[in-house]
Amino acid sequence: MPIPESPLPIAQVAEKMGLERDDIEPHGKYRAKLSPDLLTRFAAKPNGKYIVVTAITPTPPGEGKTTTAIGLAMGMNRMGYRAAVSLRQSSLGAVLNYRGGAAGGGSARLVPYAMLNLNASSDHHVIGLANNLLAACIDNVLVHGNPAELDPFSLAWSRVYQISDRALRQVLTGLGGRENGTPREARFDAVTATEVMALIALLNGEDETSTLKDLRERVGRIVVGRSRRGKWMTADDLKCAGAMTALLQDVLKPNLVQTGEGTPAFVHTASLGHIAHGASSILADRIALKTNEYVITETGYGSDLGLEKFMDIKCRVSGVMPDAVVLVATLRALKMHGGVGKVVAGKPLPEDLYKENLHALEKGAANLLKHIENVKTFGLPVIVAINRFAHDTDREIARVEQLARDAGAEGTYASDVYARGGAGAISLAEATAHAAHKPSQARLLYPNSLPLKDKIERIAAQMYGASGIDLSATAEDKLNQYAEQGFGDLPVCMAKTHLSFTHEEKHKGRPKNFKLPIRDARLAAGAGYVIAFAHEIRTMSGMPAHPALEQIDMDADGNIIGLD
Numbered sequence: 001m002p003i004p005e006s007p008l009p010i011a012q013v014a015e016k017m018g019l020e021r022d023d024i025e026p027h028g029k030y031r032a033k034l035s036p037d038l039l040t041r042f043a044a045k046p047n048g049k050y051i052v053v054t055a056i057t058p059t060p061p062g063e064g065k066t067t068t069a070i071g072l073a074m075g076m077n078r079m080g081y082r083a084a085v086s087l088r089q090s091s092l093g094a095v096l097n098y099r100g101g102a103a104g105g106g107s108a109r110l111v112p113y114a115m116l117n118l119n120a121s122s123d124h125h126v127i128g129l130a131n132n133l134l135a136a137c138i139d140n141v142l143v144h145g146n147p148a149e150l151d152p153f154s155l156a157w158s159r160v161y162q163i164s165d166r167a168l169r170q171v172l173t174g175l176g177g178r179e180n181g182t183p184r185e186a187r188f189d190a191v192t193a194t195e196v197m198a199l200i201a202l203l204n205g206e207d208e209t210s211t212l213k214d215l216r217e218r219v220g221r222i223v224v225g226r227s228r229r230g231k232w233m234t235a236d237d238l239k240c241a242g243a244m245t246a247l248l249q250d251v252l253k254p255n256l257v258q259t260g261e262g263t264p265a266f267v268h269t270a271s272l273g274h275i276a277h278g279a280s281s282i283l284a285d286r287i288a289l290k291t292n293e294y295v296i297t298e299t300g301y302g303s304d305l306g307l308e309k310f311m312d313i314k315c316r317v318s319g320v321m322p323d324a325v326v327l328v329a330t331l332r333a334l335k336m337h338g339g340v341g342k343v344v345a346g347k348p349l350p351e352d353l354y355k356e357n358l359h360a361l362e363k364g365a366a367n368l369l370k371h372i373e374n375v376k377t378f379g380l381p382v383i384v385a386i387n388r389f390a391h392d393t394d395r396e397i398a399r400v401e402q403l404a405r406d407a408g409a410e411g412t413y414a415s416d417v418y419a420r421g422g423a424g425a426i427s428l429a430e431a432t433a434h435a436a437h438k439p440s441q442a443r444l445l446y447p448n449s450l451p452l453k454d455k456i457e458r459i460a461a462q463m464y465g466a467s468g469i470d471l472s473a474t475a476e477d478k479l480n481q482y483a484e485q486g487f488g489d490l491p492v493c494m495a496k497t498h499l500s501f502t503h504e505e506k507h508k509g510r511p512k513n514f515k516l517p518i519r520d521a522r523l524a525a526g527a528g529y530v531i532a533f534a535h536e537i538r539t540m541s542g543m544p545a546h547p548a549l550e551q552i553d554m555d556a557d558g559n560i561i562g563l564d
Contacts, residue, residue: 003078003261003262003421003422004261004262007029007030007111007258007262008258008262009029009030010024010026010028010029010030010031010032010256010257010258011024011026011032012262013256013257013258013262013264014032014256014264016082016262016264017082017084017264017291017292018291019038019291023035023038023041024256025253027255030111030257030258031255031256031257032255032256033250033253033254033255033256034253034254034255034256034266034287035208035253036205036206036207036208036210036211036252036253036283036287037207037208038287038290038291039205039206039207039283039286039287039290040206040207042290042291043206045290047286047289047290047320048082048288048289048290048291048292048293048294048295049293049294049295049323049324049433049436049437050285050289050295050297050320050321050322050323050436051072051294051295051296051297051322051323051324051325051326051432051436052296052297052298052299052307052310052322052324052325052326052380053065053066053068053069053072053296053297053298053299053325053326053328053385054298054299054302054303054306054307054310054325054326054327054328054371054375055301055302055303055306055327055328055329055371056302056303056327056328056329056333056334056337056367056368056371057302057304057333057337057367057371057498057499057500057501057508058301058302058333058498058499059330059332059333059336059343059349059499060343060344060345060346060499061349063328063329063330063333063387064105064328064330064387064415064418065298065299065328066087066103066104066105066298067104067105067106067108067109067387067417067418068108068326068328068385068387068415068417068425069085069087069104069296069297069298069326070085070087070104070108070109070110070259070263070265070417071104071107071108071415071417071418071421071422071424071425072085072296072326072385072415072417072425072428072429072432073085073259073263073265073294073296073422074108074259074260074261074263074417074421074422074425075417075422075423075424075425075426075428075429076294076296076422076429076432076433077261077262077263077422078261078422078423078426078429079426079429079430079433081293081294081429081433082292082293082294083263083292083293083294083295083296084263084264084265084266084288084291084292084294084295084296085259085263085264085265085266085295085296085297086265086266086267086268086280086284086285086288086295086296086297087110087265087266087267087280087297087298088267088268088269088270088271088278088279088280088298088300089122089123089124089255089267089268089269089270090103090270104259105418106417106418106419107260107417107418107419107420107421107424108259108260108417108418108421108422108424109259109260110257110258110259110260110265110267111257111258111259111260122162123251123255123268123269124162124191124192124197124270125162126247126248126250126251127191127194127196127197127200127248127251128160128161128162128191128194129247130196130219130244130247130248131159131160131191131194131196132159132160133240133243133244133247134157134222134224134235134238134240134244135157135158135159137235137238137239137240138150138155138157138224138225138238139173139174139181141238142181142182143178143179143181143182148227148233148237148238149227149228149229150224150225150226150227150228150233151225151226151227151228152182152184154225154226155224155225156223156224156225156522157222157224157225158186158187158188158189158194159186159187159188159189160188160189160190160191160193160194161188161189161190161191162190162191164190165188168187168188169187169188170185170186170187171185171186171187171188172184172185172186173185173186190272191270192270192271192272192276193272193275193276195222195276195524195526195527196219196222196244196248196526197269197270197271197276198269198271198276198277198524198526198527199215199218199219199222199524199526199527199528200215200248200251200252200269200281201268201269201271201276201277201279201280201281201282201314202218202277202281202282202313202314202317202527202528203215203218203252203281203282203283204282204283204286204317204318205283208252208253211252211283212245212249212252215245215248215249215252216241216242216245218526218527218528219235219241219244219245219248219526220234220235220236220241220526221234221235221236221525221526222234222235222241222525222526223523223524223525223526224238232485232525234525235526252283253283254266254267254268254281254283254284254287255267255268255284260421261421261422263422264288264291264292266280266284266285266287266288267280267284268280268281268283268284269281269284272300273299273300273301273305273306273309273498274300274305274495274496274498275493275495275531276309276493276524276527277300277309277310277313277314277493277527277529278299278300278301278305278306278309278310279297279298279299279300279306279309279310279314280297280298282314282317282318282320285297285318285320286318286320289320294433294436296326300498301498302371302498303325303327303371303374303375303463304371304374304463304464304501305494305496305498307325307374307375307378308374308445308459308463308494309493309494310322311378311442311444311445312444312445312446312459312491312492313491313493313528313529315442315444316444316448316491317528321440321442322380322442323380323381323435323436323437323438323440323442324380324381324382324383324432324435324436324438325375325378325380325381325382325383326382326383326384326385326428326432327368327371327372327375327382327383327384327385327409328385328387328415329368329384329385329386329387329400330386330387330389331361331386331389331392331396331397331400332349332353332354332389333364333367334360334361334364334365334367334368334400335352335353335357335360335361335364336349336353336364336508337363337364337365337366337367337508337509337510338357338359338360338361338362338363338364338365338509339360339363339364339508339509340352340353340357340360340364341353354389354391355391356393356395356396358395358396358399361396361399361400362399362403363509364508364509365399365400365403366509366510367501367508367509367510368384368400368403368404368407369403369404369407369510370465370501370510372384372404372407372408372409373407373408374462374463376408377445377462377463378442378443378444378445379440379441379442379443380441380442381410381435381436381438382408382409382410382435383409383410383411383412383413383428383431383432383435384400384401384404384409384411384412384413385412385413385414385415385428386400386412386413386414386415387415387418388414388415388416392414397412397414400412410431410434410435411431413427413428413431414427414428415428445458445459445462445463446458446459448489448490448491449489451483451488452479452482452483452488452490452492452521452530452532453469453471453476453479455491455492456469456471456492456494456518456532457469459492459494460516463501464501464502464516465501465510465511465512466501466502466514466515466516467512467513467514467515468515468516469515469516469517469518470515470516470517470518471518472517472518472519472520474519474520474521475518475519475520475521475532475533478520478521478522478523479521479530482521482523482530487523487525487530490528490529490530491528491529491530492529492530492531492532493524493527493529493530493531493532494531494532494534495531495532495533495534495535496516496533496534496535497534497535502514502516503516503517503534503535516534517534518532518533518534519533519534519535520533521533
């Protein structure tokens with residue numbers, strides 16, 4: 001398949017998938033929006049093959065999962081297949097700095113022009129507006145006599161921003177008098193952390209009308225806190241859900257862009273892989289599957305977090321199960337898990353990780369084998385992709401190939417897409433296409449009816465290898481409350497470090513004989529899951545005021561005395 005020398009007009013990219021000009025809503029020359037109505041138009045058409053890219057437990061720089069996903073889609077197109085990639089939207093900072101992230105890297109990335117256009121008029125901005133509209137509504141309720149009887153100390157809704165600004169992570173709000181609210185501690189999160197982002201990714205309508213209805217219902221279910229009488233308070237209770245939905249109605253349409261080789265790329269939503277399910281939207285994947293023979297998507301982080309959430313949250317909602325999994329690994333990461341070097345986030349990786357070391361590689365391969373085991377727990381064929389670096393040796397790759405096959409993988413293939421684009425993924429693409437045509441045995445990890453505590457225990461035991469969980473009294477009380485309120489059938493979204501199977505990133509390889517602490521829990525009723533935290537939760541908006549406020553003198557109207 002010929003490779004374009006420059007980006008194609010987005011209408012030509014759409015034509016590759018059988019779409020006409022009236023099927024797309026162009027936003028500039030290199031990006032378009034796609035309506036969920038396409039699902040109705042192509043309803044009778046069978047889905048293409050659904051391929052999920054995940055990874056081993058990564059080093060802080062990551063192992064090239066997104067780059068591999070993009071390169072794999074390009075490789076399949078070079079082979080004559082009609083393939084597309086479906087990704088989360090990268091942050092604005094990643095695109096401006098060409099750092100990769102959800103835009104890929106090297107010769108396997110999305111067209112920068114398209115990504116800059118996408119982020120300049122971003123869905124993220126509108127999602128942030130809707131989130132902050134709800135935050136403003138909460139404050140207005142409190143200022144105007146609190147007719148809803150909100151308990152200020154129960155509030156669990158933060159404002160968000162699109163570009164990281166450390167000075168706003170933990171702040172004091174409501175200063176300047178009664179008209180400006182009640183002084184209290186609050187915070188700003190990244191827009192990718194808002195529940196609004198997560199719930200949009202899980203919309204599952206059959207056309208634009210039903211998708212908008214799903215959006216309205218999910219936004220209305222968002223829980224912001226409790227009333228003084230203990231009742232859950234939602235966006236619907238505050239009469240804010242309708243306005244939020246009005247802002248968001250264009251955001252529910254996935255974006256179509258392209259890779260550097262003209263391969264169609266669906267980019268939609270950007271939920272975090274820690275406190276959300278960390279995957280692209282259901283709508284983007286479903287439209288892609290109706291218009292392509294193969295769709296390659298990715299999960300957040302390794303199989304323990306990303307793939308588990310992809311299956312037990314996203315696939316549970318969509319009803320669409322993957323056909324094969326590509327597990328990305330690097331030799332440097334395997335040697336790190338084997339005890340070589342001290343890896344510190346923000347610093348260059350130790351040089352020893354780039355030297356041949358078969359002993360460390362074999363020891364660290366225990367991490368890879370656990371991830372292969374995780375994939376097979378879901379009944380899916382797994383192909384190992386070694387994201388190759390210049391210092392990797394053939395002997396090391398051959399040893400990983402042997403270990404992976406012995407563990408049940410379909411094979412191990414070196415991927416050189418960073419340097420060579422789609423041409424560096426031909427063998428990987430052939431193997432993946434073959435695996436995707438095997439009879440499906442895909443299954444979820446647990447049924448809806450399993451109690452929340454048991455769901456957490458099953459995830460910890462089967463995905464992480466934990467011997468059990470230590471459930472705090474706070475977490476247990478909340479889980480019981482959620483079950484009593486009718487949320488016991490929801491899936492669980494685990495929040496823990498992605499740098500280890502345990503809750504502490506220092507534990508590399510394949511840790512055993514550990515218990516996973518569950519310190520707290522949170523209900524994400526709009527997104528439709530319960531979050532279980534294996535780490536401490538930062539102070540939530542609405543909790544008691546920061547001690548610094550005790551040093552501020554105010555008059556009877558709440559104005560700070562002595563402030564010029």
